Amino acid sequence: NAGVTQTPKFQVLKTGQSMTLQCAQDMNHEYMSWYRQDPGMGLRLIHYSVGAGITDQGEVPNGYNVSRSTTEDFPLRLLSAAPSQTSVYFCASSSPGQGNQPQHFGDGTRLSIL
Amino acid sequence: QKEVEQDPGPLSVPEGAIVSLNCTYSNSAFQYFMWYRQYSRKGPELLMYTYSSGNKEDGRFTAQVDKSSKYISLFIRDSQPSDSATYLCAMRNTNAGKSTFGDGTTLTVKP
Numbered sequence: 001n002a003g004v005t006q007t008p009k010f011q012v013l014k015t016g017q018s019m020t021l022q023c024a025q026d027m028n029h030e031y032m033s034w035y036r037q038d039p040g041m042g043l044r045l046i047h048y049s050v051g052a053g054i055t056d057q058g059e060v061p062n063g064y065n066v067s068r069s070t071t072e073d074f075p076l077r078l079l080s081a082a083p084s085q086t087s088v089y090f091c092a093s094s095s096p097g098q099g100n101q102p103q104h105f106g107d108g109t110r111l112s113i114l
Numbered sequence: 115q116k117e118v119e120q121d122p123g124p125l126s127v128p129e130g131a132i133v134s135l136n137c138t139y140s141n142s143a144f145q146y147f148m149w150y151r152q153y154s155r156k157g158p159e160l161l162m163y164t165y166s167s168g169n170k171e172d173g174r175f176t177a178q179v180d181k182s183s184k185y186i187s188l189f190i191r192d193s194q195p196s197d198s199a200t201y202l203c204a205m206r207n208t209n210a211g212k213s214t215f216g217d218g219t220t221l222t223v224k225p
Contacts, residue, residue, distance in 0.1 A: 004157075040218075041217050042120070042202055042204075042215030042217045043158070043202070043204075045212055045213070048212055049211065090158070092213075094211065096208075102146065102148045103160075105157035106157050
Protein backbone atom coordinates (compact mmCIF):
# COMPACT_ATOMS: atom_id res chain seq x y z
CA ASN A 1 0.00 0.00 0.00
CA ALA A 2 2.78 2.45 -0.92
CA GLY A 3 0.83 5.27 -2.65
CA VAL A 4 3.21 8.17 -3.40
CA THR A 5 6.82 7.60 -2.36
CA GLN A 6 9.37 10.41 -2.18
CA THR A 7 13.13 10.04 -1.73
CA PRO A 8 15.23 11.24 -0.04
CA LYS A 9 13.35 12.42 3.06
CA PHE A 10 16.07 14.93 3.97
CA GLN A 11 18.90 16.53 2.02
CA VAL A 12 21.44 19.28 2.63
CA LEU A 13 23.13 20.88 -0.39
CA LYS A 14 25.64 23.60 -0.98
CA THR A 15 24.79 26.55 -3.20
CA GLY A 16 25.40 25.66 -6.84
CA GLN A 17 25.06 21.91 -6.44
CA SER A 18 22.50 19.98 -8.44
CA MET A 19 20.29 17.14 -7.33
CA THR A 20 17.22 15.13 -8.25
CA LEU A 21 14.24 14.57 -5.96
CA GLN A 22 12.55 11.28 -6.72
CA CYS A 23 8.80 10.61 -6.78
CA ALA A 24 7.11 7.31 -7.58
CA GLN A 25 3.46 6.26 -7.41
CA ASP A 26 1.94 2.81 -7.72
CA MET A 27 -1.71 3.79 -8.32
CA ASN A 28 -1.45 4.10 -12.12
CA HIS A 29 -2.36 7.78 -11.88
CA GLU A 30 -1.98 9.85 -15.05
CA TYR A 31 -1.44 13.20 -13.33
CA MET A 32 1.57 13.99 -11.16
CA SER A 33 2.64 17.30 -9.62
CA TRP A 34 5.41 18.91 -7.61
CA TYR A 35 4.72 21.53 -4.95
CA ARG A 36 6.90 23.41 -2.50
CA GLN A 37 5.82 24.49 0.97
CA ASP A 38 7.55 27.29 2.83
CA PRO A 39 6.99 28.08 6.54
CA GLY A 40 3.53 29.45 7.26
CA MET A 41 2.47 29.06 3.68
CA GLY A 42 0.40 26.71 1.65
CA LEU A 43 1.65 24.63 -1.23
CA ARG A 44 2.79 26.31 -4.47
CA LEU A 45 2.83 24.38 -7.73
CA ILE A 46 6.23 24.01 -9.41
CA HIS A 47 5.57 21.67 -12.38
CA TYR A 48 2.98 19.10 -13.27
CA SER A 49 2.43 16.32 -15.80
CA VAL A 50 -0.78 14.98 -17.33
CA GLY A 51 0.85 11.83 -18.66
CA ALA A 52 4.11 10.28 -19.81
CA GLY A 53 6.01 12.67 -22.07
CA ILE A 54 3.85 15.71 -21.16
CA THR A 55 4.83 18.34 -18.60
CA ASP A 56 3.87 21.95 -17.92
CA GLN A 57 4.89 24.78 -15.63
CA GLY A 58 3.13 25.79 -12.46
CA GLU A 59 3.32 28.96 -10.40
CA VAL A 60 7.02 28.81 -9.40
CA PRO A 61 8.95 26.83 -12.08
CA ASN A 62 12.22 28.78 -12.23
CA GLY A 63 15.31 26.80 -11.20
CA TYR A 64 13.56 23.43 -11.55
CA ASN A 65 13.37 20.90 -14.34
CA VAL A 66 11.12 17.86 -14.78
CA SER A 67 10.57 15.02 -17.22
CA ARG A 68 8.06 12.16 -17.28
CA SER A 69 9.29 9.08 -19.11
CA THR A 70 7.00 6.59 -17.31
CA THR A 71 3.57 6.76 -15.67
CA GLU A 72 5.05 5.82 -12.30
CA ASP A 73 7.94 8.28 -11.92
CA PHE A 74 8.19 12.06 -11.94
CA PRO A 75 11.63 13.33 -10.82
CA LEU A 76 12.30 16.97 -9.97
CA ARG A 77 15.75 18.35 -10.78
CA LEU A 78 17.39 21.34 -9.17
CA LEU A 79 19.85 22.61 -11.75
CA SER A 80 21.98 24.91 -9.54
CA ALA A 81 20.72 25.04 -5.96
CA ALA A 82 20.14 28.43 -4.33
CA PRO A 83 19.29 29.24 -0.67
CA SER A 84 15.85 30.45 -1.84
CA GLN A 85 15.08 26.84 -2.76
CA THR A 86 15.29 25.74 0.86
CA SER A 87 11.83 24.29 1.37
CA VAL A 88 9.78 21.15 1.82
CA TYR A 89 8.89 19.55 -1.50
CA PHE A 90 5.77 17.46 -1.99
CA CYS A 91 4.86 15.21 -4.87
CA ALA A 92 1.23 14.40 -5.62
CA SER A 93 -0.68 12.19 -8.03
CA SER A 94 -4.27 11.95 -9.21
CA SER A 95 -6.39 10.35 -11.88
CA PRO A 96 -9.05 12.35 -13.67
CA GLY A 97 -10.24 9.09 -15.18
CA GLN A 98 -11.35 7.81 -11.77
CA GLY A 99 -14.19 10.28 -11.19
CA ASN A 100 -11.85 13.25 -11.23
CA GLN A 101 -10.41 12.37 -7.86
CA PRO A 102 -8.24 14.81 -5.87
CA GLN A 103 -4.52 14.57 -5.42
CA HIS A 104 -2.76 12.17 -3.06
CA PHE A 105 0.49 13.38 -1.51
CA GLY A 106 3.77 11.87 -0.44
CA ASP A 107 5.38 12.74 2.89
CA GLY A 108 7.81 15.24 1.41
CA THR A 109 11.52 15.90 0.98
CA ARG A 110 13.03 18.46 3.35
CA LEU A 111 15.75 20.32 1.48
CA SER A 112 18.25 22.80 2.94
CA ILE A 113 20.58 24.82 0.74
CA LEU A 114 23.58 26.31 2.51
CA GLN B 115 -3.94 39.41 -4.49
CA LYS B 116 -3.93 35.66 -3.85
CA GLU B 117 -6.52 33.51 -5.59
CA VAL B 118 -7.25 31.71 -2.32
CA GLU B 119 -7.33 33.39 1.08
CA GLN B 120 -7.58 31.29 4.23
CA ASP B 121 -8.35 32.53 7.74
CA PRO B 122 -4.84 32.55 9.22
CA GLY B 123 -5.31 31.40 12.79
CA PRO B 124 -3.79 29.92 14.80
CA LEU B 125 -6.87 28.54 16.47
CA SER B 126 -6.97 27.04 19.96
CA VAL B 127 -10.16 25.41 21.28
CA PRO B 128 -11.14 23.12 24.17
CA GLU B 129 -11.94 19.49 23.49
CA GLY B 130 -15.53 19.03 22.36
CA ALA B 131 -15.82 22.47 20.74
CA ILE B 132 -17.18 23.08 17.26
CA VAL B 133 -14.50 24.42 14.93
CA SER B 134 -15.09 26.50 11.81
CA LEU B 135 -12.33 26.89 9.20
CA ASN B 136 -12.86 29.20 6.25
CA CYS B 137 -11.48 30.15 2.84
CA THR B 138 -12.48 32.65 0.19
CA TYR B 139 -11.43 32.60 -3.44
CA SER B 140 -11.54 34.84 -6.50
CA ASN B 141 -11.33 32.45 -9.47
CA SER B 142 -14.81 31.61 -10.78
CA ALA B 143 -13.38 28.64 -12.72
CA PHE B 144 -12.78 26.63 -9.54
CA GLN B 145 -15.16 23.67 -9.47
CA TYR B 146 -13.57 21.18 -7.09
CA PHE B 147 -12.93 22.01 -3.46
CA MET B 148 -10.78 20.08 -1.02
CA TRP B 149 -9.78 20.19 2.61
CA TYR B 150 -6.52 18.59 3.61
CA ARG B 151 -5.19 17.90 7.11
CA GLN B 152 -1.44 18.07 7.64
CA TYR B 153 0.31 16.79 10.72
CA SER B 154 3.77 18.06 11.57
CA ARG B 155 6.45 16.74 9.20
CA LYS B 156 3.91 14.79 7.13
CA GLY B 157 2.25 15.26 3.76
CA PRO B 158 -1.26 16.67 3.32
CA GLU B 159 -3.97 14.06 3.86
CA LEU B 160 -7.30 14.46 2.08
CA LEU B 161 -10.22 15.05 4.46
CA MET B 162 -13.08 16.25 2.31
CA TYR B 163 -13.68 16.63 -1.42
CA THR B 164 -16.69 18.38 -2.91
CA TYR B 165 -17.84 19.43 -6.33
CA SER B 166 -19.73 22.69 -6.78
CA SER B 167 -22.02 24.23 -4.15
CA GLY B 168 -23.62 22.47 -1.23
CA ASN B 169 -22.79 20.55 1.92
CA LYS B 170 -21.02 17.25 2.42
CA GLU B 171 -20.83 15.42 5.72
CA ASP B 172 -18.41 12.69 6.79
CA GLY B 173 -18.58 11.73 10.44
CA ARG B 174 -17.62 14.75 12.55
CA PHE B 175 -16.61 16.77 9.48
CA THR B 176 -18.87 18.91 7.26
CA ALA B 177 -17.64 20.75 4.19
CA GLN B 178 -19.70 23.63 2.86
CA VAL B 179 -19.29 25.39 -0.49
CA ASP B 180 -21.05 28.59 -1.52
CA LYS B 181 -20.00 29.37 -5.08
CA SER B 182 -22.14 32.50 -5.29
CA SER B 183 -20.13 34.02 -2.43
CA LYS B 184 -16.87 32.25 -3.37
CA TYR B 185 -16.62 30.92 0.16
CA ILE B 186 -15.90 27.48 1.58
CA SER B 187 -15.93 26.19 5.12
CA LEU B 188 -14.98 23.11 7.08
CA PHE B 189 -16.80 22.39 10.34
CA ILE B 190 -15.46 19.94 12.92
CA ARG B 191 -17.91 18.79 15.57
CA ASP B 192 -16.89 17.39 18.95
CA SER B 193 -13.26 18.29 18.31
CA GLN B 194 -10.60 15.95 19.69
CA PRO B 195 -6.93 16.48 20.59
CA SER B 196 -6.10 14.22 17.64
CA ASP B 197 -7.63 16.90 15.37
CA SER B 198 -4.71 19.20 16.25
CA ALA B 199 -3.02 19.84 12.90
CA THR B 200 -2.77 22.37 10.09
CA TYR B 201 -5.80 22.45 7.79
CA LEU B 202 -5.34 23.47 4.17
CA CYS B 203 -8.12 24.39 1.79
CA ALA B 204 -7.45 23.70 -1.88
CA MET B 205 -9.41 24.13 -5.08
CA ARG B 206 -9.06 23.64 -8.81
CA ASN B 207 -10.82 23.68 -12.15
CA THR B 208 -11.03 20.55 -14.33
CA ASN B 209 -7.21 20.16 -14.45
CA ALA B 210 -6.56 17.50 -11.83
CA GLY B 211 -2.84 18.32 -11.73
CA LYS B 212 -3.18 21.97 -10.69
CA SER B 213 -4.59 22.75 -7.27
CA THR B 214 -4.37 26.15 -5.60
CA PHE B 215 -3.92 26.10 -1.84
CA GLY B 216 -4.65 28.44 1.01
CA ASP B 217 -1.85 29.15 3.48
CA GLY B 218 -3.33 26.88 6.13
CA THR B 219 -4.85 27.28 9.60
CA THR B 220 -3.15 25.62 12.55
CA LEU B 221 -5.63 24.15 15.02
CA THR B 222 -4.87 23.07 18.56
CA VAL B 223 -7.51 21.17 20.53
CA LYS B 224 -6.74 21.19 24.24
CA PRO B 225 -7.84 18.26 26.45
